[in-house]
Amino acid sequence: MRPLPAAAKAALLSTIFLLGPACAQDVALQGGLLRVNDKHENTFSASLNYAHPVGDYLALSLSYLNEGHPVEHHRDGVAGQLWLRSRITEQGMSYGVGAGHYYYFDTARVGLDGYTNDHGWAPIFSAQMSWHHQNRWYTQVQLNRIFPRGKDATTSLLIGAGYRFDGVRGDKLHLDGPSTDDTITVLAGQSIVNSFGSERSRAYSLEYRRAAGRYVDWTTSWVNEGTTSKTRRSGVAAQLWLIRSLNQHVELGMGAGPYLNFEKHDVPERSSVMAGLVSIATRYHFNKRIVGEIAWQRVLTDYHRDADLLMVGVGASY
Secondary structure, X not given: XXXXXXHHHHHHOOHHHHOOOOOOEEEEEEEEEEEEOOOXXXXXXXXXXXXXXXXXXXXXXXXXXXXXXXXXXXXXXXXXXXXXXXXXXXXXXXXXXXXXXXXXXEEEEEOOOXXXXXXXXXXXXXXXEEEEOOOOEEEEEEEEEEOOOOOOOEEEEEEXXXXXXXXXXXXXXXXXXXXXXXXXXXXXXXXXXXOOOOOEEEEEEEEEEEEOOOOEEEEEEEEEEEXXXXXXXXXXXXXXXXXXXXXXXXEEEEEEEEEEEEEOOOOOOOOOEEEEEEEEEEEEEOOOOEEEEEXXXXXXXXXXXXXXXXXXXXXXXX
């Protein structure tokens, strides 16, 4: 099954800095414009970035990128990059250039009513300029160039704001030990089929999460994606997560793994299907027992029924 190995590679992009030494951690949200270079088309773009400094002049980053809605394409994905940056001070300007790889999910139109869900890797090159304020916030401008083989190259200019979480070790600070984070979480939200109709339905999930180490979780989930004109799908997923704590309460994580689902609509000759599931989530620990979770999940298929799951939930640790 082709999507699953690719999803595992996407998760591994984050391994180095999620397991890296303790130091400042940056989280930034950006938005702006994107241009399809050869077709001279313009659209919006947005990104969510996590950066992990390595010494004074290097950094590693993991980003979710949304490349907007050019004609006949809706493309987004996850990028991992190595950065060379100027030294960051408490206040003032810093500069950086980055290069890496981008695993994309592209919904492309075929004919009048058809579409495909394509997945692949592309090189990404970036340059950024940041102004650091005294209160750990910073303002940032970033330029991205992406060159997918056999597909349209894009240029995006993004402006955003970020925050530096200085002095946090990054492991599971809220835990007494790595084996105590056994959590059952109930989530609900919306599923969105990756088609040009963006068919929507209510979605639900029941997740069991266990800490396998101070930076690693694994989950088993029952997922119900609801019913749309394109899909009626539910099943069981298992994911391995890389987790980074930003402070005593907040975690960020990325997970990937197989998703055994049962497809009951609009997919001839398929009663059970193995797909891939890639997830990005943030969790807030209200106390030792109660945790809130917000998650974005992408279902990866090889039969053009990819979907986004946007979920919010609450869990209990025991």
